[in-house]
Amino acid sequence: MQSNLVSFIQVLRTHDVRVSPAETLDAMTVATTLGYANRNMLRDGLAMTLAKTPEEEAIFLSCFDRYFYQRLSDFSDTESTLTDMPEESATHEEAADGTGDQISESPELSPLDAAAREDAGIQALMDSALMQSLVNNDRNELTMAIGRAAEQAGLRQIQMFTQKGQFTRKILDAMGEEQLRSAVIELERQQSPALLDLQRYRDILREQVRDFVEREYLLHAEGKTRQFMDDLLTKTRLNNIEHMYLHKVHELIRKMARKLASRHSHKRRQLKRGQLNMAKTMRKGIPNDGLMFNTYWRKTRKEKPQILAVCDVSGSVAAYAKFLLLFLYSLQDVLPKVRSFAFSSHLGEVSSYFDDYPVEKAIELVNWKYGGATDYGSSLQDFAKLALDDINSNTTVIILGDARNNNGNPQLEIMQSIYQRARQVIWLNPESRRVWGSGDSEMLRYLSACHFSAECNNLKQLERIVDQLLKSTK
């Protein structure tokens, strides 16, 4: 049972329930304290130690039902075995009905037995344990045999849905289905009346195994496949992500933003106090016979960080800008003062769009209003007019763009004045570092007016940079 519990916890982990080793130990103690007799009590008890939020509890309950549904043979509690397996027993009843009809039609011998009399090969098949359990409708024996074969085939390692067929085959082979198959072919050649019966048994067996593999896949691999997909998406260049995955990316970005938000949103105690307020300390000490028991300090003010995000939304980088805007939008919990600007030939503030519209609509509006050919020079002039006065030592400026200026005037002086005033200027360039400065790219010149620059073209990089940003704005 212990190993069963451990593998169940493994299953929980693939379904995004975080279970620590300590909790695993707790679960063991809970199981031994409560015993295995009362299924519901055990389920409640395990839920309390393993699931820590209502959402996790829901996941836990569905996993518990799916996992211990098929492993009930491990419990000695036969009553619940019967009540909890209506589906499976139904299919078997059908099968039993089928054989029942056959038997009543020919009271002396079923066609299969008759065929077995004539052919030694089929006789041997009929005597095998597999066939016995199929004919006698012994589903416990059958389930256990499938379980053993699955163990042999290493079904728990199943990773992707494409492996389902392969594992089904492996399990069938391990159970000796080959014999059954060749018998079917043999009977087909003979055109024996027993063919139908045998085919039915074969189909029942295959169906059972397929169901079993399907259930195991859902348990062990569904989560893994999802993780794999997520992993893949975070490493893909943003402009290569297919349109059909966009909603998944939104979800991922939201998840990332939540993670970052919770990592950085904890209030921190302010360590730096102001100077000692001597006068007040002395005055408050008078009742204590002049002993200065309590100290009083002058307060220091801490300004809230401000972030200005400037996004190039011209055709070449639109795909990236969209994601950065989405990311900043999702981060508003942690960064209360984000002002967003968008530009291609001229620049304007778009913060209000994000306040007033849902994010998809807002991004669309921004693209429609500011999309076009790039002119960094005039855009920087616009930016200076709009926001330069607001930039101070608490301001972080993030610029997203490829710095391809169509050979216009780059207006480096404006960048430099921003650089001098701001606490931090960060430039994120979707192009790879090697091509910076090639052709009409002004990146290398702008670089001199940045505190930090990075190439940023997939979600992983984006997350790392924003994480860094949050750390430094605290």
Place this chain on the structure above:
Amino acid sequence: MQLEDFPQLSSVELIEQGFESFGYICSPKIATAVFLAFQLRKPILVEGPPGVGKTELAKTTAQLLDLPLIRLQCYEGLDEAKALYEWKYGKQLLYTQVLKEKLGDLLKGAKGLAESVERLHQFGDIFYSEDFLEPRPLLKAMQQERGAILLIDEIDKSDYEFESLLLEILSDYQISIPEIGTIKARTSPMVFLTSNNTRDISDALKRRCLHLYIPFPTVELEERIVRSRVPDVDSQLRHQLVEFVHSLRQLDLKKSPAISETIDWARSLLLLHADQLDEELVRASLNVLLKFEDDIEAADAELRALLQTSHKP
């Protein structure tokens, strides 16, 4: 806490019955949680909407075991001086003055600074000792001879740092005081933490606790609760009013009526000598159930439909 001392907790069924005798009707899940908490010596983190009986659970457990209930109400800015311990500054001050007077006797005949300091060291230092310690709820719970029920209420209202302060207490039932050392609990208390989920509790804290989520009860359970709390209400009215409250919870309200409101309402209906629900009566007493003007208006509009569903037998 030893099992022999508390036979009331020896099985899940016994706990359920024990709670019922104190008027707390609970689902088997809640009883299982209390049973496990006692067996594994682990705190329970109770979550759920306000008014489903989270605090009541701790109070009833205290009654059942006949142990003192020590309650710590959390709020923003709660710190160790208010939760754990505080030094008795006044007495410490007096002590230093007494010491000053005695200093002459103590140092009489000492030659040189080195010898004086040596003598001072020999003199027992009780400036920081348990005598000058003012216990706050958490420390008090550790000092109880027979054990105690410690209720840390609305942990989600406290600051993030406060949670880390609790970790040592919750996992090892001990408190470290830098000036003295570690104080272990005489008998480990049973700890209930409640949370209304206004913010996420840290993983470290969650890991140390059993997690119990109490949802709104089913109709049957709530009827049993009302029966035990307000026994004079007749069964038909009880069924109607519980059904009505349940249908109210289906609406999109700012604050859904909880069990405590159902009980209050049953009491007020009793005072109004009602024997069945009618529109006028409900409209007049709706303010017992709903605490926001918007909610009352929303329910008012739906009142007839709601009453129809609750009048079904």
